[in-house]
Amino acid sequence: MIVFKRMSALLLAGVTIMAAAGCGSGGGDTTASAGGADDGKITMGFAQVGAESGWRTANTKSIQESAKAAGIELKFSDAQQKQENQIKAIRSYIQQKVDVIAFSPVVESGWDNVLKEAQTAKIPVILTDRAVDSADTSLYKTFLGSDFVEEGRKAGKWLVEEYKDSTDTVNIVELQGTTGSAPANDRKAGFAEVIGAESKFKVIASQTGDFTRAKGKEVMEAFLKSNPDIDVLYAHNDDMGLGAIEAIEGAGKVPGKDIKIITVDAVKDGMQALADGKINFIVECSPILGPQLMDLAKKVVAGEQVPARVLTEETTFTPEQAKAALPTRPY
Ligand code: GYE
Numbered sequence: 001m002i003v004f005k006r007m008s009a010l011l012l013a014g015v016t017i018m019a020a021a022g023c024g025s026g027g028g029d030t031t032a033s034a035g036g037a038d039d040g041k042i043t044m045g046f047a048q049v050g051a052e053s054g055w056r057t058a059n060t061k062s063i064q065e066s067a068k069a070a071g072i073e074l075k076f077s078d079a080q081q082k083q084e085n086q087i088k089a090i091r092s093y094i095q096q097k098v099d100v101i102a103f104s105p106v107v108e109s110g111w112d113n114v115l116k117e118a119q120t121a122k123i124p125v126i127l128t129d130r131a132v133d134s135a136d137t138s139l140y141k142t143f144l145g146s147d148f149v150e151e152g153r154k155a156g157k158w159l160v161e162e163y164k165d166s167t168d169t170v171n172i173v174e175l176q177g178t179t180g181s182a183p184a185n186d187r188k189a190g191f192a193e194v195i196g197a198e199s200k201f202k203v204i205a206s207q208t209g210d211f212t213r214a215k216g217k218e219v220m221e222a223f224l225k226s227n228p229d230i231d232v233l234y235a236h237n238d239d240m241g242l243g244a245i246e247a248i249e250g251a252g253k254v255p256g257k258d259i260k261i262i263t264v265d266a267v268k269d270g271m272q273a274l275a276d277g278k279i280n281f282i283v284e285c286s287p288i289l290g291p292q293l294m295d296l297a298k299k300v301v302a303g304e305q306v307p308a309r310v311l312t313e314e315t316t317f318t319p320e321q322a323k324a325a326l327p328t329r330p331y
Contacts, residue, residue: 042301043073045093047103049130050081052178052211053239054267058331059104059129059287066290072297081178081210083107087114094121100297104129107180115139124300128293130182137308141300144292144310146285148183152190154283154316155234155262159195162260162280167200170231173223174206175216175244177236183285184208187236187264204230209240216240220247235263238270238282245278256280266317268329274322282322284314287331 044067048060060076067074075098079085083106093101094117101123105111111132118125119139127143134140163170172195177184188206195201205223209216216239223230224247233248235241241263245255255261255278263270266284273279292310299306317325 041071041073042100042297043075043096043098044297045075045090045096045098045101046077046128047086047089047093047101048076048078049086049104049106050078052081053213053237053265054269054331055237055239055265055285055287056211058267059289061331062288062290063128063293064290066294069291070294070298072294079106081106083110090114090118094118094123097121098123099301100124100126102126102128102293102297105132105182106130106178108133108182108185109180112136112139126293126296126300128289129287142296142306142308142310144289144296144312146183146312146314148186148285149190149193151183151264151283151285151314152187152192153194154190155187155264155281156191156194158262158281158283158316159201159232159234160198163200170201171227171229172201172203172232172234173220173227173230174203175209175219175233175235175240176206177208177211177240179208179210181211183264184236191234209235209243211237211239213239213243216243217247218243220244221250224248224251224253230259232260232262235261237285238263238265238267238273238279241279242269242273245273266322267331268326271317271322271326271329274317274319275326277319280319282317284316286312286314 046063049056051057075093077089079089086103086106090101101118108131112134115125125140127140129145131143176188204227207219209219216235233244235244241261248255248259253259261279262281263279264283264285266282270282274282296306
């Protein structure tokens with residue numbers, strides 16, 4: 001009833017307004033550009049870590065494509081895994097007076113000064129993918145990315161389940177991500193927390209492979225030389241795991257059988273190795289952060305409140321699940 005009454009009132013009012021406006025636009029769908037929201041395009045400066053892995057390549061693609069789709073002008077830089085390059089890029093974005101700065105900090109510490117410079121210049125900052133350890137959280141608007149500790153726990157839980165009927169010692173080697181990076185610190189911590197509950201699990205060697213295939217191979221070769229009895233490899237990303245597979249095969253061992261392998265990311269090459277039985281379990285970490293980032297950027301530039309932490313949704317994969325997912329895997 002109320003609806004009906006209101007509708008007739010609106011119809012009447014509409015007739016009056018249309019008459020007054022000389023039968024203007026009618027449709028009423030043209031309000032999207034009202035309020036000058038589209039005046040001046042948003043410019044984003046994005047300081048990327050590098051191109052160290054399949055994950056990173058997919059992440060860069062997602063950011064570039066989403067900026068285009070969102071009508072955001074993107075200034076993009078690749079820091080080649082060096083913090084000083086990222087700091088330089090951020091300073092240049094400040095100088096260019098971009099509307100918003102987003103970046104994926106290569107390591108967690110050492111960002112306070114440059115973040116303060118952005119704050120003084122009133123340019124909002126969004127952390128993407130990796131966190132910083134700054135005590136002052138007002139230096140950035142939000143942090144969009146995965147829960148790396150949880151990823152490490154998922155890897156550990158699979159291992160506990162896999163060896164639940166065994167009382168023998170399980171010798172584990174670990175290929176860590178970039179030293180000092182959030183995913184390396186957190187994936188190590190989450191894994192250690194879970195396996196630490198059972199004394200049969202022993203991490204006999206743990207070293208960085210810098211998230212690259214080449215380093216993963218090199219470090220695994222060294223692990224194999226000094227440790228004849230490796231049961232499990234936990235690699236903080238697929239690329240290092242894939243490099244390690246080459247080292248394991250080179251040493252005459254069978255990856256996935258003689259040495260069980262757990263990795264993180266679930267990019268196509270990793271998923272293929274999982275489907276082929278060379279990797280045993282992958283914890284997913286999604287690189288598709290672009291659409292959410294552009295959405296947050298628009299809100300932040302408009303001065304809207306955004307949540308301090310935006311988490312990515314993720315799953316895990318067994319070989320069977322990898323086979324099913326591969327044909328439609330976009331990256
Ligand atoms: O897992 C790895 C990449 O920060 C989540 O960085 C990202 C990690 C990812 O090099 O492959």
